[in-house]
Amino acid sequence: MLRYTVRRLGQLMLVVLALSVLLFAWLRALPGGPVSALLGDRATPESEAALRADLGLDQPIFLQYWRFVARALTGDFGTSTGVQRGTPALDVFLQRFPATLELAVLAILIAIAVGIPLGYLAARRRGRLLDNLSITWSLVGIAVPVFFLAFLLKWIFAVQLGWLPASGRQTGGIDATRVTGFYVLDGLLTQEWDAALDAFVHLLLPAIALSTIPFAVIFRITRAAVLDVLDEDYVRTARSKGLAGAVIRRRHVLRNAMLPVVTTIGLQTGALLSGAVLTERVFNIPGLGQALALGFERKDFPVLQVVILASAMTYVLVNLLVDLSYAAIDPRIRTR
Amino acid sequence: MALLEVRDLSVVFQRKGEEPFAAVDGISFDVSPGQMVGLVGESGCGKSVTSLAIMGLLPQRGVRVEGTVEFEGKDLLRLSDRELADRRGRDLGMVFQDPLSSVNPVIPIGVQVSEVLERHEGLRRREAALRSAELLDRVGIPDPSRRLKEYPHQLSGGMRQRALIAMALACKPRLLIADEPTTALDVTIQAQILSLLSELVRDTGTALIMITHDLGVVAGMCDEVNVLYGGRIVERAGRHELFAEPRHPYTAGLLASIPRLDAPRGDRLTPIRGSVADNIPWAGGCAFAPRCPNAVDACVERSPEMTRDGERLLRCHNPVGRPAPSEEVPVQ
Ligand SMILES: Nc1ncnc2c1ncn2[C@@H]1O[C@H](COP(=O)(O)OP(=O)(O)O)[C@@H](O)[C@H]1O
Ligand code: SF4
Ligand SMILES: [Mg+2]
Numbered sequence: 001m002l003r004y005t006v007r008r009l010g011q012l013m014l015v016v017l018a019l020s021v022l023l024f025a026w027l028r029a030l031p032g033g034p035v036s037a038l039l040g041d042r043a044t045p046e047s048e049a050a051l052r053a054d055l056g057l058d059q060p061i062f063l064q065y066w067r068f069v070a071r072a073l074t075g076d077f078g079t080s081t082g083v084q085r086g087t088p089a090l091d092v093f094l095q096r097f098p099a100t101l102e103l104a105v106l107a108i109l110i111a112i113a114v115g116i117p118l119g120y121l122a123a124r125r126r127g128r129l130l131d132n133l134s135i136t137w138s139l140v141g142i143a144v145p146v147f148f149l150a151f152l153l154k155w156i157f158a159v160q161l162g163w164l165p166a167s168g169r170q171t172g173g174i175d176a177t178r179v180t181g182f183y184v185l186d187g188l189l190t191q192e193w194d195a196a197l198d199a200f201v202h203l204l205l206p207a208i209a210l211s212t213i214p215f216a217v218i219f220r221i222t223r224a225a226v227l228d229v230l231d232e233d234y235v236r237t238a239r240s241k242g243l244a245g246a247v248i249r250r251r252h253v254l255r256n257a258m259l260p261v262v263t264t265i266g267l268q269t270g271a272l273l274s275g276a277v278l279t280e281r282v283f284n285i286p287g288l289g290q291a292l293a294l295g296f297e298r299k300d301f302p303v304l305q306v307v308i309l310a311s312a313m314t315y316v317l318v319n320l321l322v323d324l325s326y327a328a329i330d331p332r333i334r335t336r
Numbered sequence: 337m338a339l340l341e342v343r344d345l346s347v348v349f350q351r352k353g354e355e356p357f358a359a360v361d362g363i364s365f366d367v368s369p370g371q372m373v374g375l376v377g378e379s380g381c382g383k384s385v386t387s388l389a390i391m392g393l394l395p396q397r398g399v400r401v402e403g404t405v406e407f408e409g410k411d412l413l414r415l416s417d418r419e420l421a422d423r424r425g426r427d428l429g430m431v432f433q434d435p436l437s438s439v440n441p442v443i444p445i446g447v448q449v450s451e452v453l454e455r456h457e458g459l460r461r462r463e464a465a466l467r468s469a470e471l472l473d474r475v476g477i478p479d480p481s482r483r484l485k486e487y488p489h490q491l492s493g494g495m496r497q498r499a500l501i502a503m504a505l506a507c508k509p510r511l512l513i514a515d516e517p518t519t520a521l522d523v524t525i526q527a528q529i530l531s532l533l534s535e536l537v538r539d540t541g542t543a544l545i546m547i548t549h550d551l552g553v554v555a556g557m558c559d560e561v562n563v564l565y566g567g568r569i570v571e572r573a574g575r576h577e578l579f580a581e582p583r584h585p586y587t588a589g590l591l592a593s594i595p596r597l598d599a600p601r602g603d604r605l606t607p608i609r610g611s612v613a614d615n616i617p618w619a620g621g622c623a624f625a626p627r628c629p630n631a632v633d634a635c636v637e638r639s640p641e642m643t644r645d646g647e648r649l650l651r652c653h654n655p656v657g658r659p660a661p662s663e664e665v666p667v668q
Contacts (some may be wrong), residue, residue, distance in 0.1 A: 133667035233437040239393055240432075241452045241503060252453070255442050330442055331487040 001327065001334065002309065008323070010317045019307070019312050024065050027301050032055070032298040034081045052213055054184040055081065068305070077306040083291050089302035092291060093310055098181035099169055100287035103279070104272045106207035111214035116261065119222025122256070126227065134219060141216035146275045150209035150282035157205055165202050167284035179260025206283040210275045214268040219266045234257070259330055266322030274313050337409075338366040339543050340390070340511055347385050359385040361567035361618060368510065372537065372544040374554030374575075375588065377564035377610075380612045383547045384433075386564075387513045388584040389413075390432055391546075392420045401526055407511070426456040429504035429542075433516040435496035439488040443630035445499050446484025452506045456470070471502040476532060494525035495585065501533065508540050515547045530557065555579060555606075563587045565613050566623035572649040585630040600619070622653065630654045637642045 008110060035051045052058045056067065071078070076117035077089040108118050122131040169175060169183050176195035181184045184203065187196025229235060230253060238252045273288075281287035288307050295304040325334040347360040356412050360382040362596070367373050375383050379415035388394045390405050392412060405412045407427065412420060424430075432438040440448060449471055450464035460468065465484060475498040477491075488496055497517060504512060514533060518526035534557045535543045546558055563571040563577050563586065571584035582588040589608035598625040610627035617623065628635065634653040642651045 110415065175510070233432060233434060234440040236393055237432060237442070237500070238419075240391055240424055240430040241455065242423065243451060243455055244419045244421070246449065247455070251447075252440050258438070258441075307576045331444075332489045333443060 001324075004327075005320070005324065008320050011319065012313065015316055016309060016313055020069070020309055021065065023305060023308055024068065025083060027299075027304060028057075028061060028064075032299055034301060037082060037297075037299040039331065060275065078302030080300055082300035083294045083303045089300075089306045092303050093288070093306045095181070096286060096288050096291050097310070098183075099285055100273075100280070101106045101278050102182050102184060102211060103203060103285065103287065104269070104276060106203050107210035107272060108214055108268065108273075110211040111218050111268070112265065114211075115215045115218030116222050118257055119219040119261075120182055120226050120257075122231065123220070123223045123226035131223075135223075138216035138219045141212040144212070145278075146213065147278040147282065148211060148217070149212055150206065150279050153205050153209050154282060164205050169199060169202050169285055171198050171202075201315075206279045206285060209282070210272060210279045213271050213275060214265075217264055217268060217271075220263060222257065222261050225260045226253060228256045229253050255329060259326060262322055262329065263324050266319040269315050269318045273315065337406065338406075338559060339369045339627050340367040340545075340631075341406040342366070342386075342390065342403070343406070345389060345405060346387065346400075346402040346639065347389050348392065348400040349384070349398060349401075351352055354398075357592055358567055360389065363564075363567070363569055364403075365562050365569065365572065367508065367543050367545060370448065370537075370543055372534070372546060372558045374558035374561040375545060375547045375564060376549065376551055376554055376561060378549055378590075378608075378612055380425045381564045382567040383549075383564060384515055387430065387515050387545065390513065391424060391428060392417075393430075395614075417526070422456075425452045425509070427509050427511065429507075429509040429512045431497070431512065431514045431517045433502045434520045435493050435500055436488075436520065437643045438500055439496055441488050444485050444487055445491065449484075449499065449503050451502055456507045467506070468502070471501065471506055475499070475502045475505075475536070476528075477502075492523055494529065497521060497525075498532065501529075505536055505542065507539065509542060511543045511545070512537060513545045513547065516549065519549070519554065533557075551579075551590050563590070566612070566618060567625070568618060568651065569649065570624070570651045572651060573657050574647060577648060581657065583645070583657060584622050584649050584652050585628045585654075585656055589627075589629075622651075630656065 005272065009238060027261035034055060035048050035057065036050060039047055049058075052266060056064060059067075068078070070077055075090065077325065079094075080087050080089050080092050118134050122134045125131050154166055157164045165171065174195050176186060176199075177190045179189050184196050187193065187199055235248065235252055238248045243252075277292055278290035279285070280287045288311065291303055293308055294300070345360055345363045346358055348356050348358045363382075363386060363445040363476060365373065365375075365526050375386065377383055378536050382395075385394070390412065391403055392415075394401065401413055403413070412423070415423070431634070439445070446465060446468050449468035450459075450461065453459045453464040453467055454461070457464075468482055469480040472483055477495055477498050483491070483495075483499075486633070488499075491499065501517075512533075517533065520662075523528060533544070533546075535601050536542070544557075546554055548554060551561075558575055560572065560574055563578075563584060565586050571578070571582070571587045573583075576630050578587065579591065582591050584630050588605075588606070592606045593608060608627060609629075613622045614626040616625060616636070620642050621638065622628070625635040627632045632654045634640075638653070640651045640653050642649055644650075
């Protein structure tokens with residue numbers, strides 16, 4: 001297991017390295033660039049050239065890349081040129097990361113908490129009302145764009161009904177102490193319950209919007225996996241032993257059915273990151289999604305680089321965790 | 337009194353948009369306490385469906401089961417799910433064909449044995465584990481206390497089948513159904529598993545229904561043999577009578593197609609011609625007629641009824657050897 005983990009971490013480094021090369025080249029091949037984004041109409045050939053030299057963009061690209069890597073290894077990812085001009089790109093990332101992570105974690109928790117039980121129940125009541133209703137719901141969840149759903153939720157529950165806040169991470173009047181940058185967690189740590197609750201309430205609508213696609217996928221995979229497992233010979237063996245229904249379901253069906261589901265959950269973190277870009281925009285949450293959107297608009301290479309590389313790393317790490325928990329469930333992998 | 341009395345058991349599969357299909361078509365047989373009874377026939381003749389019907393393990397939907405299956409005087413087909421589950425694993429055990437897929441891959445072998453004891457004998461986890469180790473030892477699995485913690489993929493096919501036998505016999509059931517327990521195993525392992533099974537059922541006084549497509553398997557162990565064709569019993573006789581003098585052309589065909597050590601060198605085995613795909617419906621004749629070397633006109637005009645000849649039952653218009661006995665057996 002340890003060797004496996006170490007090998008996977010080695011793979012992670014390779015993935016990030018390869019991605020950094022591609023990303024670096026791709027960003028610089030995009031039309032426009034930080035210089036025209038910064039100078040806009042005021043650009044003169046002289047001012048452009050000066051700014052290019054200032055940003056190091058006049059150097060050959062492999063030299064630029066080399067300098068990027070050398071500095072990155074010391075924790076210096078350059079300075080933001082557009083999102084928060086003058087702030088180190090890494091700080092821009094670190095300030096925004098908690099907002100997105102908080103949102104993504106709540107979204108995936110909702111997707112799991114609803115998707116797995118519902119998928120399980122739908123499989124057991126195959127072809128009946130609950131099954132058909134939840135299949136329809138999951139189809140809608142996949143088909144409706146996150147952006148639209150986010151707007152709809154906001155319009156109904158925030159604007160029309162006024163039950164939940166429409167934007168941001170915390171109500172303005174609340175003067176919460178910051179510890180980690182995760183607002184809900186901060187509130188709990190400092191025992192400022194009002195602040196924690198307020199932050200949580202702010203998260204609800206965006207998290208629900210963001211959870212729909214992962215929910216739909218987790219639901220369908222769970223349902224299909226449970227149906228498969230119910231047909232397995234070992235479930236018949238379990239029944240031939242006269243075991244109680246609850247034991248058969250928990251011990252023999254659910255455990256085996258969770259194997260494909262666990263893998264799916266890992267893959268869904270990718271969907272979460274792209275969904276966060278849209279959700280954060282609708283609910284005006286200062287997270288990574290917003291930084292990405294702004295970064296592309298203003299061609300902020302350092303911020304884009306650090307945000308995208310970190311997101312990719314998160315994705316690969318989450319999937320490593322997923323594989324490890326897969327091994328925890330499946331002895332065929334663990335004891336290989 | 338018989339331990340198990342199966343009467344006119346029929347299992348009809350009915351899928352939407354398809355003709356109903358009787359996989360088992362009015363089967364009757366008895367099993368006495370401690371008796372070993374064979375159920376023999378080619379693949380697809382309804383052996384597994386019969387055993388699943390007795391155990392109440394058929395799919396819930398799209399199946400119609402008729403007749404009665406009385407176990408110690410109680411009709412299993414009319415028990416509630418709950419009552420049936422109380423009996424499965426305690427009074428009735430079953431060993432399945434494929435030991436690879438019949439054990440749960442993600443649960444230690446020990447738990448899969450212990451759970452039967454916990455369920456039916458109310459044992460605590462520790463006692464159950466001790467008993468499980470004894471059971472594994474009894475079925476010939478070496479180093480049982482270590483094996484308890486192992487997972488199925490760490491055991492060979494033969495070892496897994498031994499573990500499955502341990503599970504099925506853990507609570508000393510009065511009836512064990514073994515559905516082709518050796519078909520998926522190597523030839524050398526097959527013989528070991530068979531002798532283990534007959535030794536165990538003899539020791540515990542458990543009655544056994546041995547299901548197989550191979551007459552050679554029942555030859556060594558069963559007191560009585562039922563030969564199945566197309567969902568019906570076509571011949572029943574004691575082991576010695578059946579092997580000494582097969583009367584039904586299908587039984588004779590099965591016997592001619594098993595390899596024998598005493599056969600003269602160079603003698604080729606003669607398989608039964610055709611396959612079950614050639615069957616005609618029982619309704620207007622004999623299902624075996626298209627493949628039968630003895631077929632006469634009557635065979636495609638009237639369905640042969642079950643007839644009795646001493647202890648032997650026979651369903652044939654033109655049996656091997658002497659003419660058909662005249663005494664019909666209406667409903668036994
Ligand atoms: N669940 C099922 N649905 C429909 N037909 C089935 C089902 N199970 C078995 N059958 C059919 O019933 C017949 C007898 O099957 P089975 O009892 O498994 O044969 P075998 O004697 O080889 O064990 C076969 O034709 C098979 O296709
Ligand atoms: S009834 Fe006729 S076809 Fe059927 S087994 Fe007997 S002789 Fe052959
Ligand atoms: Mg079978």
